[in-house]
Amino acid sequence: MASPCVSGRRWSRIVKMTLFLCFLIPMAATGIGNTNTIVGQKQKIDIQRQLKHLNKPALKSIKSPDGDIIDCVHIKNQPAFDYRFFKNHTIQMRPSFHPEGLSFDNVSSKSESLITQLWHLNGRCPKGTIPIRRTKEEDLLRASSVASYGREKHPQFDTTNKGGFHEHALTVVTGDKYYGTKATINSWKPQIQEQDEFSLSKLLILGGVAPKDLNTIEAGWMKDANQTMGCYNLLCSPGFVQINKEIALGGSLNPLSVYAGSQYELNFLVWKDIKGRGDWWMQVGNKYLMGYWPASLFVSLSESASQIQWGGEVINQQKNGQHTSTQMGSGHFPEEGFSRASYFKNLQIVDGSNILRFPKKSFIVTEKPNCYNVTNFVNYFYYGGPGRNPNCP
Ligand SMILES: *[C@@H]1O[C@H](CO)[C@@H](O)[C@H](O)[C@H]1NC(C)=O
Ligand SMILES: *[C@@H]1O[C@H](CO)[C@@H](O)[C@H](O)[C@H]1NC(C)=O
Ligand SMILES: *[C@@H]1O[C@H](CO)[C@@H](O)[C@H](O)[C@H]1NC(C)=O
Numbered sequence: 001m002a003s004p005c006v007s008g009r010r011w012s013r014i015v016k017m018t019l020f021l022c023f024l025i026p027m028a029a030t031g032i033g034n035t036n037t038i039v040g041q042k043q044k045i046d047i048q049r050q051l052k053h054l055n056k057p058a059l060k061s062i063k064s065p066d067g068d069i070i071d072c073v074h075i076k077n078q079p080a081f082d083y084r085f086f087k088n089h090t091i092q093m094r095p096s097f098h099p100e101g102l103s104f105d106n107v108s109s110k111s112e113s114l115i116t117q118l119w120h121l122n123g124r125c126p127k128g129t130i131p132i133r134r135t136k137e138e139d140l141l142r143a144s145s146v147a148s149y150g151r152e153k154h155p156q157f158d159t160t161n162k163g164g165f166h167e168h169a170l171t172v173v174t175g176d177k178y179y180g181t182k183a184t185i186n187s188w189k190p191q192i193q194e195q196d197e198f199s200l201s202k203l204l205i206l207g208g209v210a211p212k213d214l215n216t217i218e219a220g221w222m223k224d225a226n227q228t229m230g231c232y233n234l235l236c237s238p239g240f241v242q243i244n245k246e247i248a249l250g251g252s253l254n255p256l257s258v259y260a261g262s263q264y265e266l267n268f269l270v271w272k273d274i275k276g277r278g279d280w281w282m283q284v285g286n287k288y289l290m291g292y293w294p295a296s297l298f299v300s301l302s303e304s305a306s307q308i309q310w311g312g313e314v315i316n317q318q319k320n321g322q323h324t325s326t327q328m329g330s331g332h333f334p335e336e337g338f339s340r341a342s343y344f345k346n347l348q349i350v351d352g353s354n355i356l357r358f359p360k361k362s363f364i365v366t367e368k369p370n371c372y373n374v375t376n377f378v379n380y381f382y383y384g385g386p387g388r389n390p391n392c393p
């Protein structure tokens, strides 16, 4: 899986932990991806045009201590709606049900596990807007080319991609119809060796088969470069409709777990609103209803998913013929266990009756267990590793 959605872009060495989302649909199916991407010959002109196109007028702008600017953009002006596909789209503010059987008043009134992002220190977005991390000129300059900023492509389990080797340590369930998943992931700050590498932890919902009708939805956290996040959140993957005004995709995430110390975790829940329009909704934490991917974007995922994956992914550029030392998860092997190794817990799937259940039979996938490994139990697992080490030269 050559996520997150784009390969061959540049990543800066100064990195931060962020939330990310992405999705994959066959581009030909909808025309998304061809409509508004500006392919540049004359880079300078294109950058200005691209910025003007990417950054929507803000009702309020908030400067984050980490240097990001968060624009509070009217919900109807979010980037997805630039695309012809969304021309007649009616925004849904709520799905028709919650797989935990909660009413949405219950969900939004929960007070525990508040998610904080650095920009919250300097303000909040008003009602009717959503927070979007502003794309800067240098973000585009650092991207490998203007043309690739705003594009996506990724064949499934593409491990020989010219953008580097994609290595995984996953737990997978397949062989049934799935309508969503929930998992709790603890947050870490893995070290990244090269600018064009990344490390992410995600849940992935898959339907169909590559290259015909593979559809995927991904959500999780990643160790991100300064600049490129927006690209596979609301900007490059203009398919997710955000409704939440508290959380900016691509904004820094706090707090992080400490090796042999405090552990911090985050819940992710994605489910298909099959009693409603069929959109795939996402909730982060216990109360942040983020938004949805419209059902009509998808071919195979328009019915149900055939596979769910949970775990880590790293890009290994194999610089100088050596395995990268980019870390996955905490950078420690699963055998170190709690508070040292990274984990997913409370793994659940949404079944055909819209009920969250523990997965029945899962298996693990890891290409190089000497570099990154995974240890599976019934509904939780440890995963990760340091990358290069004497057994992973
Ligand atoms: C990343 O962003 C920070 C804050 O804006 C800045 O100080 C730093 O120079 C940036 N890093 C790179 C590699 O551009
Ligand atoms: C939007 O609705 C109009 C009128 O019903 C229709 O002609 C048009 O094809 C629709 N556009 C899209 C992209 O669905
Ligand atoms: C959910 O909210 C309703 C009111 O909207 C309340 O009566 C009920 O007790 C709440 N349930 C839980 C589990 O908090």
Ligand SMILES: *[C@@H]1O[C@H](CO)[C@@H](O)[C@H](O)[C@H]1NC(C)=O
Pocket: 369, 370, 373, 374, 375, 376
């Ligand atoms: C990887 O983890 C499995 C348990 O899931 C264990 O049996 C195996 O020995 C580990 N491999 C390495 C190379 O550590």
